[in-house]
Amino acid sequence: MIQIENLTKSFGNLQVLKGVSLSIKKGEVISIVGPSGAGKTTLLQLIGTLDKPSGGSIRFNGEELGKMSESRLATFRNRHIGFVFQFHQLLPEFTALENIIIPALIAGRKRKEAEAEAMELLRIMGIEQRAQHKPSEMSGGENQRVAVARALINRPDVILADEPSGSLDSHNKEELHKLFFDLRDKLGQTFIIVTHDESLAAFTDRTIRMVDGIIEGCDVKKG
Numbered sequence: 001m002i003q004i005e006n007l008t009k010s011f012g013n014l015q016v017l018k019g020v021s022l023s024i025k026k027g028e029v030i031s032i033v034g035p036s037g038a039g040k041t042t043l044l045q046l047i048g049t050l051d052k053p054s055g056g057s058i059r060f061n062g063e064e065l066g067k068m069s070e071s072r073l074a075t076f077r078n079r080h081i082g083f084v085f086q087f088h089q090l091l092p093e094f095t096a097l098e099n100i101i102i103p104a105l106i107a108g109r110k111r112k113e114a115e116a117e118a119m120e121l122l123r124i125m126g127i128e129q130r131a132q133h134k135p136s137e138m139s140g141g142e143n144q145r146v147a148v149a150r151a152l153i154n155r156p157d158v159i160l161a162d163e164p165s166g167s168l169d170s171h172n173k174e175e176l177h178k179l180f181f182d183l184r185d186k187l188g189q190t191f192i193i194v195t196h197d198e199s200l201a202a203f204t205d206r207t208i209r210m211v212d213g214i215i216e217g218c219d220v221k222k223g
Contacts, residue, residue: 082151
């Protein structure tokens with residue numbers, strides 16, 4: 001589904017990515033691990049079209065992202081990619097339901113349809129009773145589940161998660177990790193997760209290990 005070839009990225013004289021190549025299949029849950037400064041988040045941002053590479057290519061279902069205009073990239077990002085960050089990044093003045101439907105409204109979908117799908121996602125997340133609660137009225141774990149539902153509302157091909165459980169306590173962390181795999185099993189969802197959490201990485205289908213801007217190794221889950 002995603003084909004990355006010889007990807008490089010420099011910021012001035014600092015080369016952060018030094019020729020990364022990687023293939024990702026639909027329905028995979030992949031973790032990217034490595035020390036700070038290894039290039040993990042930079043790689044995730046390039047896959048998510050939040051930045052452009054200095055060299056190399058990213059193909060998404062055969063289409064090269066580097067050949068898209070800025071407006072086409074914005075539409076592509078909205079419809080095909082979901083984002084989950086370490087801190088949920090929910091808008092504090094909006095309810096859980098309202099936060100979830102924002103990407104759908106941006107995509108031009110009807111509000112009634114978006115709200116119905118958002119409620120179904122909240123049900124899958126196990127927090128449908130929180131639909132009318134604002135972020136300040138929910139726990140960290142609940143807010144992160146709302147963030148995951150927001151990432152899913154446009155049925156993206158892939159969800160990119162950057163340290164998604166980094167701000168959670170051990171119980172909510174475990175629950176969020178379980179949720180990712182439940183979503184893969186129920187929806188066939190593809191995940192690419194940057195994490196320092198080895199317990200999460202151990203359960204993903206593949207663990208990509210990065211060091212100093214290159215892929216040093218790849219661990220494949222057995223069985």
